[in-house]
Amino acid sequence: MAENGSAAGGGEDRPVFRLGSMPIGTPATPATAPETHAEPAFAPAAGTATPNSELPTEAAPAPAEIPAPAPSAPVPAAETTSEPAPVAVPETAAVVPDPETAAAPSEPVSVAAPAPAEPAATVPPRAAPRGVSVAGAIGSLLVLLALVLVTLVPGLERLPGVPGSESATVELGRSIAAEGVGAALAPAIDPRASVGLAGLQAAVATGFGQGADAPLVVLRSISIAAVILAVALVFAIGWVLKGPFAGLVAGLFLALSLLAQVGARIAGPDAVVLLASVMALYGLAGIARGTAVPARLSALLFWGGLGLGLAVAGVGGIWIPLLAVLILVIFGWPLARLSRLRPSIGLPAALVIGLAPAVAVAVVAGLPAALQVAGGDVFARMRDSFTLTADGLPLPPGAHAVLLAGAFWPGSALLPFALAWLVRQRTTPAAGLALAWLAPAWIVAELMAGKRAGDVLPLYPVLALLLGLAAGDAALRIGSRLKSLMAAWLPIGAVGLAVAVNAVHVIGVGRIEPIGLGATFLGAAGTIAGWRALVAGDFRLGLTATALGAAVILAAGFGVLLWPIDRIWPAAFIAAAF
Incomplete structure (x- = not known):
């Protein structure tokens, strides 16, 4: 739309055309307007100062398949003695000057042609990442x-x-x-x-x-x-x-x-x-x-x-x-x-x-x-x-x-x-x-x-x-010494559980089971490695090692070592809890 603006020190009104909320042309003043040549600059070279070169040129958001808008024609500014009628300018169309103001001769104002809009990055459809996530x-x-x-x-x-x-x-x-x-x-x-x-x-x-x-x-x-x-x-x-x-x-x-x-x-x-x-x-x-x-x-x-x-x-x-x-x-x-x-x-x-x-x-x-x-x-x-x-x-x-x-x-x-x-x-x-x-x-x-x-x-x-x-x-994530000490129950519990299940077997049967002994302490070693990885900041590796170590202890404990649990003295106490 067109708005009237008073030139500082000049006392005259010039129209300012806007693309949406962004001004396209600024009123030139004798004190601040730079001297321009007679021929309008349709596409000034990079670095050339124009009245609009300090203003950012923003391309209207558009889908990737819509071509970029064509460069706009030069917009000459004209002196007016009365407020011109507003001109509705579509945001994605080239700027068209008001016929009434364009008829009057005026010092042309160079307008930088908007750079062709780069194609937007292709956004995958919603179903694609969802499918990957589900898989x-x-x-x-x-x-x-x-x-x-x-x-x-x-x-x-x-x-x-x-x-x-x-x-x-x-x-x-x-x-x-x-x-x-x-x-x-x-x-x-x-x-x-x-x-x-x-x-x-x-x-x-x-x-x-x-x-x-x-x-x-x-x-x-x-x-x-x-x-x-x-x-x-x-x-x-x-x-x-x-x-x-x-x-x-x-x-x-x-x-x-x-x-x-x-x-x-x-x-x-x-x-x-x-x-x-x-x-x-x-x-x-x-x-x-x-x-x-x-x-x-x-x-x-x-x-x-x-x-x-x-x-x-x-x-x-x-x-x-x-x-x-x-x-x-x-x-x-x-x-x-x-x-x-x-x-x-x-x-x-x-x-x-x-x-x-x-x-x-x-x-x-x-x-x-x-x-x-x-x-x-x-x-x-x-x-x-x-x-x-x-x-x-x-x-x-x-x-x-x-x-x-x-x-x-x-x-x-x-x-x-x-x-x-x-x-x-x-x-x-x-x-x-x-x-x-x-x-x-x-x-x-x-x-x-x-x-x-x-x-x-x-x-x-x-x-x-x-x-x-x-x-x-x-x-x-365990990043401090205090947190690593708080999480020390992870390796302590692994070693304690390995000792406990082997003790149940020794008390109930009277001998050591080599397979169970080796498997449980191997699992405890894996859990200790997982704790060290957690302390070092590698959460996924620490979680994986901890889970595998605990799984080995549980599988070996219940599968090999704990079957004579009814023969140990706390058996009635444990049974009462369940």
Whole structure:
């Protein structure tokens, strides 16, 4: 458009043409305007001073396939005695002078022709990098699952049965497979047994064609599958919240944690409750990310997880997700966000799935037995006194936090850095979800009188996710001497675990196992090398060496050394914790 400007010292108005918001011509003044030649300069040489040479020439943004605009014609400035009519100039078109002002003779003003616009860099379509990311994520997931299988499968059939929830559930499952549901549920049910899991074990044993004679490893396969699926879902949650690398780190630390390894090898409800909790966690993480995750998938996993947890462990299998939802609503999550979970459909479906074992017990054994199955044992143990029972250990509050150092190794060595990241990121949706899931449930678990390791196992996926999210923000790097000392639990724990599993074998059998001894200390050496790489600043190499070293220790320990664990003196104490 044209604007009038007063020349300094001249008192006359000259039009100023603008391309968008950028002036093309400036009013010449007797004091400042340089002398020009009669012929207009259409394309002044580089370095030639023109009235417009001090003004930047910007090409309008255009796609790469649109040709650059043609050089503009010279624009002579003319004297006017009245304000000319505005002339609309398209941003990408050449500047056309106003006919009224161009008619009057005037000193020409040289206008630098805009340089031809360079073709913009070709931007790949959105689907291309997404495809590469998906392919890389699938590869990372396959590597992760292979590592899980390497650590879980060895020695599965050699580990002895654990008294408590595993023995009671296995006995009930074999009774259902041999006699049917009615005959098996008619007698008094052991309160430590999981009716829902026993029915699932009976179905698996019958499917393998072995029925009540199925070996323990067949019944334990349910726990192994549950842990593998939980690790895969933790990987998916990390991918949703931060990216595939965060998911890989989170899945690694959950899969390698000692408590998850033990839970996968026991035919009790802990591993299935872990899977149910991770399913519900994925649903909440999905709606926290908004439209990045389909609402139908979030709702399916959330309510499916609640139904599975209720069926396997009663209220004790779903209290952590429900408490997390309550905290999220209290501290600011709008109900409209939770409505994306479709509770009108999901809640009835979860109740149908979750209450099926209780209904079966009610039909056979009556309502009181059904209420016991649906309620679980979590509230009863909260009312118990501090006595050693089959349902837990008489440990004071804070015991879970102390045991975390060993039960969550190797992740516990880097957990302080992840918690520091959580404090800094506490206002983000991911950190808020982690706090709501972790803090209240951990306090309740510490207040329980009889403590079981499985009570806090559903919280370990959040700890692993914190490590993954912090790694995605490069917050796990060890750069100072203080941090390297804080992370020294990584090599110390590796050496301690190698010594412990060999000691169990020596005490139980009375001799050293050379293969187990060499493998465990080789794994410890790999973990030490990983710690040194982390201290040196190479996080990926350090993570790889640490994961491989820990995997070797676990595979050799459970596969070769720990099978006589029932012969050592703390066996009853360890069994009571599970």
